[in-house]
Amino acid sequence: METRILSHLRALEAESIHIFREVVAEFSNPVMLYSVGKDSSVMLRLAQKAFHPAKIPFPVLHIDTSYKFEEMYEFRDNLAKELGLNLIVHKNQAALDAGANPFDLGTQKCCAQLKTRALLDALEAGGYDAAFGGARRDEEKSRAKERIYSFRDKFGQWDPKNQRPELWNVYNCKIEKGETIRVFPLSNWTELDIWRYIEVENIPIVPLYLAKERPMLVRGSSIIPLEHNYPVKEGEKPEMVKVRMRSLGCTYCTGAMRSDAETLPQLMDELVQFKRSERENRIIDHDTEGSMEIKKREGYF
Amino acid sequence: MSVESQLLRFTTAGSVDDGKSTLIGRLLYEAKGVYEDQLASVQNSSVNRSTGPIDFSLLTDGLRAEREQGITIDVAYRYAATPRRKFIIADTPGHEQYTRNMATGASTADLAIVLIDARKGVLVQSRRHAFITSLLGIRYVAVAVNKMDLVDFREDVFRKIETEFMAYAQSVGLKNVAFFPISALEGDNITEPSARTPWYTGPSLLEHLENVDLVEARNFTDLRFPVQYVNRPTLDFRGYTGQLASGILRPGQTVMTLPSGRITKVKSLPSFDGDLSEAFPPMSVTVCLEDEVDISRGDMLVDPDRVPHVSRRFAAKLVWMHETPGEAERDYLLKHTSQTVRAQISKIRHRIDINTLAEQPANKLELNEIASIQVETRRPLFFDSYGQNRTTGSFILIDPVSNATVAAGMIEESTAESLEPLKLGSLEFSGETEATVTPAERYKRAGHYPATVWLTARQDLAGMLERKLFDLGCYVHVLADDRESHLLPELARVLNSAGLIAICSIASPDPAEAQRAQELAGDTRFLLVDPQKLPVHDEEASEVLMKMLEDRGVLRRKERFEVGEGI
Numbered sequence A: 001m002e003t004r005i006l007s008h009l010r011a012l013e014a015e016s017i018h019i020f021r022e023v024v025a026e027f028s029n030p031v032m033l034y035s036v037g038k039d040s041s042v043m044l045r046l047a048q049k050a051f052h053p054a055k056i057p058f059p060v061l062h063i064d065t066s067y068k069f070e071e072m073y074e075f076r077d078n079l080a081k082e083l084g085l086n087l088i089v090h091k092n093q094a095a096l097d098a099g100a101n102p103f104d105l106g107t108q109k110c111c112a113q114l115k116t117r118a119l120l121d122a123l124e125a126g127g128y129d130a131a132f133g134g135a136r137r138d139e140e141k142s143r144a145k146e147r148i149y150s151f152r153d154k155f156g157q158w159d160p161k162n163q164r165p166e167l168w169n170v171y172n173c174k175i176e177k178g179e180t181i182r183v184f185p186l187s188n189w190t191e192l193d194i195w196r197y198i199e200v201e202n203i204p205i206v207p208l209y210l211a212k213e214r215p216m217l218v219r220g221s222s223i224i225p226l227e228h229n230y231p232v233k234e235g236e237k238p239e240m241v242k243v244r245m246r247s248l249g250c251t252y253c254t255g256a257m258r259s260d261a262e263t264l265p266q267l268m269d270e271l272v273q274f275k276r277s278e279r280e281n282r283i284i285d286h287d288t289e290g291s292m293e294i295k296k297r298e299g300y301f
Numbered sequence B: 001m002s003v004e005s006q007l008l009r010f011t012t013a014g015s016v017d018d019g020k021s022t023l024i025g026r027l028l029y030e031a032k033g034v035y036e037d038q039l040a041s042v043q044n045s046s047v048n049r050s051t052g053p054i055d056f057s058l059l060t061d062g063l064r065a066e067r068e069q070g071i072t073i074d075v076a077y078r079y080a081a082t083p084r085r086k087f088i089i090a091d092t093p094g095h096e097q098y099t100r101n102m103a104t105g106a107s108t109a110d111l112a113i114v115l116i117d118a119r120k121g122v123l124v125q126s127r128r129h130a131f132i133t134s135l136l137g138i139r140y141v142a143v144a145v146n147k148m149d150l151v152d153f154r155e156d157v158f159r160k161i162e163t164e165f166m167a168y169a170q171s172v173g174l175k176n177v178a179f180f181p182i183s184a185l186e187g188d189n190i191t192e193p194s195a196r197t198p199w200y201t202g203p204s205l206l207e208h209l210e211n212v213d214l215v216e217a218r219n220f221t222d223l224r225f226p227v228q229y230v231n232r233p234t235l236d237f238r239g240y241t242g243q244l245a246s247g248i249l250r251p252g253q254t255v256m257t258l259p260s261g262r263i264t265k266v267k268s269l270p271s272f273d274g275d276l277s278e279a280f281p282p283m284s285v286t287v288c289l290e291d292e293v294d295i296s297r298g299d300m301l302v303d304p305d306r307v308p309h310v311s312r313r314f315a316a317k318l319v320w321m322h323e324t325p326g327e328a329e330r331d332y333l334l335k336h337t338s339q340t341v342r343a344q345i346s347k348i349r350h351r352i353d354i355n356t357l358a359e360q361p362a363n364k365l366e367l368n369e370i371a372s373i374q375v376e377t378r379r380p381l382f383f384d385s386y387g388q389n390r391t392t393g394s395f396i397l398i399d400p401v402s403n404a405t406v407a408a409g410m411i412e413e414s415t416a417e418s419l420e421p422l423k424l425g426s427l428e429f430s431g432e433t434e435a436t437v438t439p440a441e442r443y444k445r446a447g448h449y450p451a452t453v454w455l456t457a458r459q460d461l462a463g464m465l466e467r468k469l470f471d472l473g474c475y476v477h478v479l480a481d482d483r484e485s486h487l488l489p490e491l492a493r494v495l496n497s498a499g500l501i502a503i504c505s506i507a508s509p510d511p512a513e514a515q516r517a518q519e520l521a522g523d524t525r526f527l528l529v530d531p532q533k534l535p536v537h538d539e540e541a542s543e544v545l546m547k548m549l550e551d552r553g554v555l556r557r558k559e560r561f562e563v564g565e566g567i
């Protein structure tokens, strides 16, 4: 007789699907935050599985800073069409009109306006009572204590000292008007789990994750993508470098890394070897130690 | 890590400074779960309590507030993987919030690592950890006797702890207890046998974690499928979705739906990846049934030969998790599988001193206290004891005002006689009798409770209400007083004991008769409406009565709007 035991990926899948269904059953207006990244891609697949043969029964919200990679926009729009997603794109237009960018504002202020503010505004405008996010507990230390159902007060803020205990798979969905729950169905997945799952499930991802010769600006140890008219200094010249992105943020703030990983198995090999946390190249995390925790308190994921 | 590796969830228990964080940090490091730049950030950290090169505990102590105080204050989850297994580790801090945190971490764990400082031996706290481990139904216990380097790796120290802890473990019903002489700091017996403990011949801690049997722990016999969400994208597809708590599901299999008690068969198990030929726990699946049955969230598919308990009252162990004390006869919301019902603690039997296990009288439950209690719910739940089934035997209590999760409960096996009689103003069974067909079974089949409705001078209304109830699928009968009026209360009672809703239609008011009917039916299942307050139009009045029957829990409440409904 075949042993009835799920592989760890299938066990994680079952847990995530349970979370998706629980939220759709208990909240009146859930939304999924979609960043176009690999974790979002996995979330979409899990949501498809949870509600098959129905379409994904909630809208998908992309907070667009307008500084994303061109390939991300293409990928997003194609996928939305293919899956019949109810895609909502939201920008902090006022800030953009005022010329918000990380060079003048600094990365923290820029993120606060184009991501955090935009997100909170979009959530309020949509009247959503629950928002799925793709954060994982293995990403960063302050996330290790995050709940799967993360309570946010009327201002979208997170209070790490006052979290609801979460036992078994029994989630507390009770909130008052104006309060919301951020839901993290991928809490227990690691970066490697995400890649494995993308591989076994054949999930489409933005090609930027895989290595290719790309025009880049090499400045010291940073390799900078040249989209959105990156301000090049005197004497600097773009060159073709074989790179990939560890995570997809805004082009200005996402460092690329040299890589030969053209396929998923090669990518995972590199991951295991380098053992570098995916956020290493994301400048925001290095501003101050624990900066992610401060952002989270303010409402950023 | 291979695609076919398995998932093991474990938690750690230990007092402050026993070395929990160090051990987890070490396991993460050894299992290559730590990324290099996180290690770098630990080395840069402004607080560093250790004298050695790397303080592994800083890998696990996360939040800013904690880093400032140098203590862990909340459950943190960590991940590590070896080629055989992926580990989800619940790191639970060891100080005041201890019970709450440990219970939280333990609730999903397959295994608990109980740390004991070799220099200190089995302390009161170690007993506490063993007790909570047993309370939360953790199957495997690995006792890590830590800091062996500080006692010169002496066997006698280890054996003494082994003997003492074992005696205690047995007294609280723990099985599968294994002991490991380790040094979390220096790495002995963590991943491979240590040369410094030649007298120890067992596996290393990590080997043990990689090999504990995960299949044996599962229940494949008693089907329990709590319906989470009804998926109805089109009129001709109706899928019941949920995560299998126990048992196996296969197409063609006979299942009973609760609370209706209807028997039907599984038609198919459709999925994104094609129809499944079998589903087993903990899979999340979609079930299509052969017959059109009315099932909503909160209902359960079970094996008709192995049904769970169906009742509005049960005994449970409770862990109180909130600053506001828990009290008997206060309203709480109780969430059990996919059902949320109003409930009360009908009685606090006693509080349990977690250090001595002594039972103490209590009229309140304070934060981190554990008690044996009795619960009464407004609607019946379908449950097993926690020992039998961790999913159908567990629940949480939510404060309906603050919305906080205030307690976690584990249902205990108990006999009807040992429980307090029901008190709440909802309908109830007329006592669990010795009858061959029990009220619970009648309820399961009928999908509603028996009740008596007393109407005066409203013949047409009686008829209309009967029709409405009948069309809903209820068993109902009108008794009119044109003959034998003095027998109405008794007749109604007979109908009630057969599981029916009796509508008594009286020509003229007779308070004495009404009172007798009420006594016979029982307060909570007797519906008498002041004729002055009932709308004069029959249609309206019948709606009012339907609503009242619903509110009292006689009729199954229609669950929230389902996708596809009403289209």
Ligand SMILES: Nc1nc2c(ncn2[C@@H]2O[C@H](COP(=O)(O)OP(=O)(O)O)[C@@H](O)[C@H]2O)c(=O)[nH]1
Pocket: B014, B015, B016, B017, B018, B019, B020, B021, B022, B023, B049, B050, B057, B094, B146, B147, B148, B149, B150, B182, B183, B184, B185, B186
């Ligand atoms: N000598 C020795 N010290 C240890 C060992 N394990 C932990 N420690 C030390 O004990 C102290 C408390 O450890 P920590 O992991 O923070 O304990 P926690 O409070 O249980 O998380 C730290 O100074 C550790 O370096 C061990 O195996 N041997």
Ligand SMILES: [Mg+2]
Pocket: B020, B021, B022, B057, B061, B071, B072, B093
């Ligand atoms: Mg610690």
